[in-house]
């Protein structure tokens with residue numbers, strides 16, 4: 036029966052080949068896998084270097100993001116007293132246009148210099164947080180800013196939870212703030228914005244305190260970041276243990292004035308940051324703090 040045996044042999048070979056083909060079916064994606072991985076990788080891979088500047092504006096906040104394609108985002112503009120200095124910084128950097136201007140919240144130490152920025156530079160989009168109606172400020176600083184915006188024919192965009200200011204391959208700038216209805220004061224109403232550039236993540240928290248931090252955690256926002264702009268100038272009421280654990284930053288920047296009367300930053304807050312393993316930079320000690328990110332890792336610039 037050699038013929039039968041030969042046929043059996045041929046059948047065996049065929050079945051082996053078939054099983055090899057069927058085994059390859061899941062493997063077929065394996066030939067697609069590199070593309071899929073590349074696509075996923077592409078979402079994370081970016082070209083060029085991003086620059087971050089946390090300006091020394093005294094007691095206040097002003098942070099500039101310079102994207103490699105030349106776009107600029109300015110989050111807060113410090114108090115009015117340092118507006119000229121801020122504009123000087125921006126001029127030295129060659130910044131003549133702010134593509135995305137974000138006011139974290141309308142307190143003077145964040146928007147006092149913003150009217151001058153609006154008057155002096157070309158502005159793309161302006162974002163402000165939505166506020167509970169009884170929190171709308173009546174301050175001169177806010178009035179000046181609204182007038183500057185109106186005079187330029189600009190329209191304010193309100194930061195709703197999960198608003199995408201930028202959403203592009205590998206790069207995003209997203210509002211994480213929880214809904215304004217839960218906040219009873221301006222600090223906690225601050226727009227919280229997360230920047231993602233490749234694998235580099237930065238969280239800008241305005242002046243939020245523990246209340247808004249808890250609301251973000253309860254809303255399951257992805258607050259994890261490599262670099263944290265510490266909330267409310269390092270005040271004792273911000274940077275709660277649970278929030279810090281969720282953010283898990285390697286770098287932390289505190290923007291505050293030299294010998295400020297508020298005692299910012301608070302010693303316990305500094306301890307919490309230290310214990311969390313974050314390297315802290317302070318504008319009151321170092322002046323303007325700069326970082327660069329190539330999409331993979333951060334470097335602190337001199």
Ligand SMILES: [Zn+2]
Nearest residue numbers: 142144242267
């Ligand atoms: Zn402040």
